[in-house]
Amino acid sequence: MKAPFLWDPYSDQPYQLKDRAFKKAMRKKELFSLLSTFLSALLVLPVALLAQIVIPKRRILSDSFFGMSVNLDKEPQAVNTLTDELELSTLLIRFPLWEMERLESYVDFVKVNEGRKIILNVMQDREHVEDLALLKSDLESVFQAFSPYVDCFQIGSTINRAKWGFFSVREYLRFYEVAYELKRRRFPALRLLGPSVIDFEYHFTAHALFNFFTVRYDAVTALLYVDRRGAPENTQMGFDLIKKIGLLDALALMSPKASRSLYITETNWPISNTAPYAPTSEYECVDEESYADFMVRYYLLAFASQKVDAVYWHQLIAPGYGLVDNREGLRKRTAFNAFKTMQRSLKEMEFVSFEKKHGIFTLVAKNIIQTTTVKWSLDFQTLTYNTPQPYLDRDGNTRESQILKIGPSPIYLIEKSD
Template structure:
């Protein structure tokens, strides 16, 4: 990624843009789109709020719900064995478009995982946003190289952060349209996941879902982080995690631009004392014990919503936010790695029966081949799994 859009290899994200004059200039040029974003949100969000109580619940089972992010630059030779041990069946692998010279390496890495469902996230830089002909060529190269291996792609990421290259939703819609046109003309079997707004900024989501662009999303992706609010049960502007999920689902259901499928493509908590690897300041970081508990509780709440078809944890190996710390090339499995494995062993074949909670206690009831599974937790303790009428 070229300056001023530099990549921070510690936290695996673009560095903050220090050129304030550039940001002001780009935002002024994007003003018409930003006004459109505001007006669309003003019209659609109130309707979505009204519609929320009337939307039906889907049937989401544990078989397809759990997913994990893995990276080529994080122990690629060991990762397949760790994934097999963990037991997860769905992976998300990011391909930065500015690394097309390494496409063969990415293809080899993706092919190292057998009998797993692979989703590939195509990460943009500013050059690929402004040069759509180059983007088209690179999309074609990737789609052809992974033919028969991967058919599900996330098109673009974190579209509401300038450091990721987009300065307006209109720019993103033009970028996504490149992939959509290729699906229409050359690759009809592809599943394209779009929108990909980070955090609880649904005015941007609304613009991706209500517009006149000639596009359609096969599913909506959301980088639904709640780490700045602490525990996953905490609220923001009156919405806890389940409330945020339900509001976004209402927008998706009302939109003519998408199939009614919501995928959380990225979420985590930053971990204390891991700077410069943590993607936030130390203030937002949590202990490894809280990280493990929050991770499981986030999954349970998203599953209880029955609106999220798959949740990809970000990610397996990363010193600042992963299940495994690999600093100094020593792999140390954090408590969260074992907690994820335990959660998956209980939930991978679970079907929701019901979810209820009081001010301090949460109960998730599921049916499984082993009997009725009850999962209980509160805000100060990790979830406990126990079975009733064990078969």
């Protein structure tokens, strides 16, 4: 059934499907898939809940953990300079299938960032969801064009939102199966990533990972937003960010269709007073200081879980949610320096420990050069030392004090190795 409309999910503007009759017909058509999603969740999620308790952590180094999403349509000439300043080694670049005529421009954009680890997110539209022959032809062209520079392809995005083109998990699995067959027959060196469920809606993830389709994910991806809950430490149905990651890790480990590798390929907070560019209402938006705090703490919590290979912030340049606002020139938000400080302070580090004690969160990581201890608190706490302690504040400024005031903005205590 052909969609009586087109939409652009690549835009900053949220799109509402206005043809209710079409939506209703598609939901009816995909009723079997919706029932399969329910049954998959009913069978799999309780087991995963129990399994996550005993599943050990992995050994995740920080080398390529701090990822960033960049787009060709947002100040491409500035991207390389900004990514160099942030010392980014890990990028995610979107390629929309509805822009096949611009394929060479996207390849050139990837070439500029060659040398970094890149995930190419191949984004769907309704035309390619409905026409699998067209999908196969265009995916073949995409793999052929990008494979000299990229070996990781995220197939599809936001599969549990109808406005992005999928009305069911089965539609996504049919879509992904085309990509998987191409990889198996013609591009065996490529790694394919999915299923890219957005938010804490793991019933869709369960169906995507437990099914009878001929598919396999070389890594599991998720768009794990927690912005509607406020701070990243807040809970949803009893799950904070680390517990949500733990459950997703258990699903990946249990699935016969996936490896245990896990990437959070999209997350952010919308910024106040940026309408119409913020993707949510003003109610969910936060000020720029909170945005910077939440971003750093999200990364720290995800790293502390030791179950995520990389987190990709969405994204570098965007008026409503990026590290850089491009409405009137390029303005680096506070979060830009906060990201730079986090990246530099934890670069090439190994996780040592994480705890919450007396209201203070403490993460410790080290390498052969130094040990970095990061501290923060949701309210303000005070630590008193015998001698003045040098530290970096969230934005990279060097400070020193015998009495440390620990609050929502993380601080870094760095001790050089002997």
